[in-house]
Amino acid sequence: MRFGENWYVHAPWAQLVCCTEIPEDKLIKFMAVSNEVLDEAEASLATNDDNFSDGVIPLPWTISDEKFVKYDVRTYIMEMVTVYMETILSNGNIQSNLDQILEGGPHTQWHTRLVDAWVVSQKENDYIPVHTHHNQKESCKISGILYLKVPEQIETPNTDMSIRGGKDGQIVFTGMGGADPFSTTVQFNVPPEVGWLYLFPSTLNHQVYPFKGEGERRGISFNVDVISKEQLQLFEGITQEVPNETE
Amino acid sequence: MEMSENWHVNAPWAQLVVSTEVPKKLFQTTLKLTDEIYADENRDSAGAGLAGQISNEYYITQEKLIETGLMNYFHEMTTKYWQTVLTNGNMWQYCDKKFEHGPHGFDYACKIVSAWTVHQFENEYNPIHNHSNCKISAVMHLKFPKKIDPPVKDHTGGLDGNLIFTGMGDADEWCTSSVMNCKAANVGWLHLFPASLGHSVYPFKGEGERRSLAFNADVISKKQVDAIIEQEKIQQENQKGVN
Numbered sequence: 001m002r003f004g005e006n007w008y009v010h011a012p013w014a015q016l017v018c019c020t021e022i023p024e025d026k027l028i029k030f031m032a033v034s035n036e037v038l039d040e041a042e043a044s045l046a047t048n049d050d051n052f053s054d055g056v057i058p059l060p061w062t063i064s065d066e067k068f069v070k071y072d073v074r075t076y077i078m079e080m081v082t083v084y085m086e087t088i089l090s091n092g093n094i095q096s097n098l099d100q101i102l103e104g105g106p107h108t109q110w111h112t113r114l115v116d117a118w119v120v121s122q123k124e125n126d127y128i129p130v131h132t133h134h135n136q137k138e139s140c141k142i143s144g145i146l147y148l149k150v151p152e153q154i155e156t157p158n159t160d161m162s163i164r165g166g167k168d169g170q171i172v173f174t175g176m177g178g179a180d181p182f183s184t185t186v187q188f189n190v191p192p193e194v195g196w197l198y199l200f201p202s203t204l205n206h207q208v209y210p211f212k213g214e215g216e217r218r219g220i221s222f223n224v225d226v227i228s229k230e231q232l233q234l235f236e237g238i239t240q241e242v243p244n245e246t247e
Numbered sequence: 248m249e250m251s252e253n254w255h256v257n258a259p260w261a262q263l264v265v266s267t268e269v270p271k272k273l274f275q276t277t278l279k280l281t282d283e284i285y286a287d288e289n290r291d292s293a294g295a296g297l298a299g300q301i302s303n304e305y306y307i308t309q310e311k312l313i314e315t316g317l318m319n320y321f322h323e324m325t326t327k328y329w330q331t332v333l334t335n336g337n338m339w340q341y342c343d344k345k346f347e348h349g350p351h352g353f354d355y356a357c358k359i360v361s362a363w364t365v366h367q368f369e370n371e372y373n374p375i376h377n378h379s380n381c382k383i384s385a386v387m388h389l390k391f392p393k394k395i396d397p398p399v400k401d402h403t404g405g406l407d408g409n410l411i412f413t414g415m416g417d418a419d420e421w422c423t424s425s426v427m428n429c430k431a432a433n434v435g436w437l438h439l440f441p442a443s444l445g446h447s448v449y450p451f452k453g454e455g456e457r458r459s460l461a462f463n464a465d466v467i468s469k470k471q472v473d474a475i476i477e478q479e480k481i482q483q484e485n486q487k488g489v490n
Contacts, residue, residue, distance in 0.1 A: 003250050006267050009331060012424040013414030014261030017336070020253050087256060088422045092264070097424040141421055175260030177416035180443040181345070182382050186260045188336040203419040 001090045012092030015175050017188060017200045018084050022076070022146065027195045029071040030220055031148050034119045037061050060118035063220065074114065081112050081142055081224050084199040098228075107228035115140045117222035122169075127210040130174070133202040133223050140223035143202045145171065147192040151215025154191065169211035173204055192217060248334050259336030262414055262441045264427060265328050269320075269387060274435045276315050277460060278389055280307070281364045293363040298376035299448075303366035307460070312362055325357045325383055325464040328439040342468075351468035357383070362462035367408075368455075373448035375413060381463035385439045386410060386446075391432040392455025408432070408451035410459075412444055431457055 003009050022030070041061045068074035089095045099105035115138045120128075133143040154169035171190050178186035190198065200206070202223060211217065250256045269277070284290055284305050291306040312318040333339040333353055343350040360381045365373075378384045391408065398407055410429040417425035429438060431448070440446070442463060451457065 001250055001256060003248055008266040009248060010264045010427060011258050011261035011414065012427050013416035014258035015419055015423060017257045019255045092427040094422065094424055101420065175258060176418035177260035179415035180262055180441045183332050183441045184260055184262055185338060185341040188257060188259050201419045201422050
């Protein structure tokens with residue numbers, strides 16, 4: 001991975017967390033997507049229990065693919081996933097490793113597919129326990145979280161991610177490794193900031209701490225699957241063979 | 248770590264390997280210096296303290312490092328490496344808490360502890376090891392044989408003579424790999440890494456020399472240095488009182 005002129009950083013044994021600040025116009029559109037999803041969810045639950053009250057785990061509200069298309073943000077998500085994928089491939093020897101371990105290599109082109117997406121609306125005392133997105137119904141490899149709303153009391157005015165306290169409402173990634181206590185740590189605490197998108201491997205453990213007080217901590221999460229052109233060709237070969245086997 | 252504009256990459260649980268191309272003039276100076284060390288009858292063997300199954304490994308004195316400008320360069324690169332580590336996720340805040348007398352911010356000092364040359368020939372190798380009594384290590388590749396014999400097995404082609412890093416992690420088969428193969432034939436590159444990171448060098452077949460220079464560095468926060476100086480002063484004052 002190239003970090004500036006004549007400076008290359010590599011850690012192929014590590015799961016990477018990448019982040020980027022999304023453009024203002026996209027933020028407005030994602031906010032509109034989440035508003036619409038939550039409005040629809042609220043209307044559908046009006047006759048049932050109040051699912052917006054405090055709870056251990058905030059209920060996630062599914063976002064349909066059409067909703068992203070309607071607000072013209074689907075392409076942006078996939079573009080960022082592609083940049084993330086390129087970052088992974090430039091991390092040490094990951095590209096050649098994938099060529100070896102995945103059938104059909106060398107792999108020359110990667111296709112991405114949005115598997116699912118949902119809105120998380122977190123209120124006082126809600127929290128999300130440690131989990132990964134790996135063992136979902138459908139295969140996924142990359143996950144993302146975009147922050148849309150952050151209660152004032154947990155909002156950080158700058159990127160000073162203090163680990164001495166003030167952990168309320170933070171997402172914590174816990175990575176495998178930490179072999180060297182001097183130059184590594186297994187925890188990565190991230191205070192949510194509106195408009196920031198985080199991308200990470202679906203296998204990476206993460207959790208969200210609760211917070212006290214008023215306000216809403218809102219985000220959009222999604223999972224994406226990645227497959228190479230060569231792997232797809234292999235699958236196509238298999239599906240073509242199936243009718244012959246049944247004859 | 249900011250990789251490019253508005254694209255930050257973080258993996259604070261990972262030991263980082265950083266590579267940079269050595270300035271051409273300094274590379275030539277280093278080649279000349281290591282030629283001289285190799286030719287010197289009074290060269291100081293480093294072999295007893297090193298893991299390498301290699302006959303020719305020699306210390307480079309601090310004076311020689313200063314004289315050739317290598318000391319300055321190693322200082323500069325080690326400092327830059329440590330700044331890179333500190334910007335990896337929440338590493339600098341973690342260090343603020345972990346090391347006494349914090350917060351330390353980015354105010355650290357480094358010291359080159361030792362440096363040595365490795366002159367590796369056919370069938371010699373360096374088993375997996377790490378470096379002790381220091382925090383950061385580095386390897387500069389200086390020479391590689393023009394042509395080495397083909398590998399015994401075709402599918403292992405391109406591995407002979409290479410530097411291999413073996414990192415801890417590898418939680419996800421799809422996007423991680425526990426082994427990093429660093430081509431030693433790419434001479435003129437400096438690779439910096441945590442001293443704790445396992446690494447090895449494969450042997451090669453054929454004539455010629457594979458030459459590298461390695462060094463170890465220590466890093467300490469300036470506040471910690473101040474605290475040590477302060478403590479020494481108190482000890483000296485107490486000693487005066489006793490005498």
